[in-house]
Amino acid sequence: MNNYTVLFYYIKGLLEQDDLVNTITQGNFQEIDIEKANIFPMVHMDIISANFVTGGVISFNMQIAFVNQRDKVNEIKTDKFWQQDNEVDNFNETLAIANRLWLKLYRDLENNNITAELNAPLTKIDFEYTNTLDGWLLDFTVETPNTTISLC
Numbered sequence: 001m002n003n004y005t006v007l008f009y010y011i012k013g014l015l016e017q018d019d020l021v022n023t024i025t026q027g028n029f030q031e032i033d034i035e036k037a038n039i040f041p042m043v044h045m046d047i048i049s050a051n052f053v054t055g056g057v058i059s060f061n062m063q064i065a066f067v068n069q070r071d072k073v074n075e076i077k078t079d080k081f082w083q084q085d086n087e088v089d090n091f092n093e094t095l096a097i098a099n100r101l102w103l104k105l106y107r108d109l110e111n112n113n114i115t116a117e118l119n120a121p122l123t124k125i126d127f128e129y130t131n132t133l134d135g136w137l138l139d140f141t142v143e144t145p146n147t148t149i150s151l152c
Contacts, residue, residue: 003058003144004047010112011064014104015043020097032065033129041068041094041135043101059143064101066094067125067135087134091124094135098122102138109142116142 008026015024022039025032032044044065051059068090082088102120109116120140125133 003146004050004060007047007060007062007114007142007144008045010114011045011062011101011105014101014108018097018100020093029063029065033067033131033133038131040131040133041066041097042133043067043097053143056146057143058146059141061139061141064098064138065125065135066098066101066138067129067133068094070127070132070134072132087127090134091136095122098136098138114142114144116140 012024012026015021020041021043023042025035025038025042025044027044027046029044029046033042044067045062047060047062049061051061053059068086070090071086073085106116117140120138123137123139125135125137127134
């Protein structure tokens with residue numbers, strides 16, 4: 001019974017195929033971006049909770065953050081709309097990464113005998129954490145079969 005690990009391996013493998021992603025981490029979101037050697041854009045994931053749905057199915061609530069570092073400009077702001085930083089670019093780039101991952105997940109989950117909810121909300125991450133990160137937090141639930149333990 002290694003559903004937890006298999007899910008991480010599967011999603012990490014999909015993210016490694018994305019040319020825009022430079023760093024992939026996992027674990028507690030309180031510890032996101034504490035490493036000094038992170039290269040952005042970065043994806044951080046964690047399994048928040050699990051639920052035994054039936055004797056043969058385990059449900060996992062996952063969160064995946066897609067983030068990039070905000071460039072701080074120490075100049076007088078002459079453009080009130082764009083504000084002379086990369087905030088909008090960060091949101092566009094990280095949304096593209098999240099979208100590609102979700103499309104791959106959604107298309108391939110059934111082939112891996114995993115199901116996911118149809119709608120997965122994204123929450124904006126705006127100037128957060130140690131390195132002032134921008135991006136998106138994807139929150140979704142997947143169900144995986146428990147094939148190694150039999151109740152019979």
